[in-house]
Amino acid sequence: MKVEVFDDLCISCGACITTCPDIFEWGEDDKAIAKVNDVPQDKLQCAHEAVEGCPTAAIKEE
Numbered sequence: 793m794k795v796e797v798f799d800d801l802c803i804s805c806g807a808c809i810t811t812c813p814d815i816f817e818w819g820e821d822d823k824a825i826a827k828v829n830d831v832p833q834d835k836l837q838c839a840h841e842a843v844e845g846c847p848t849a850a851i852k853e854e
């Protein structure tokens with residue numbers, strides 16, 4: 793599973809970082825970024841929850 797944040801959609805709410813801090817963090821422009829592109833097996837569930845919980849659907853998973 794890969795995740796990517798589209799910063800033009802991110803409203804900097806912080807939900808993804810709270811939900812899955814091992815995968816998401818703040819970038820330089822106060823938008824969330826993915827720390828890794830390939831999500832490790834043990835973080836799949838929280839990464840998916842972060843995707844589902846993003847209020848603007850700014851995180852894409854594939």
Ligand code: SF4
Pocket residue numbers: 797801802803804805806807808809823824845846847848849850851
């Ligand atoms: S949950 Fe969505 S809108 Fe909120 S910080 Fe993360 S990517 Fe941005």
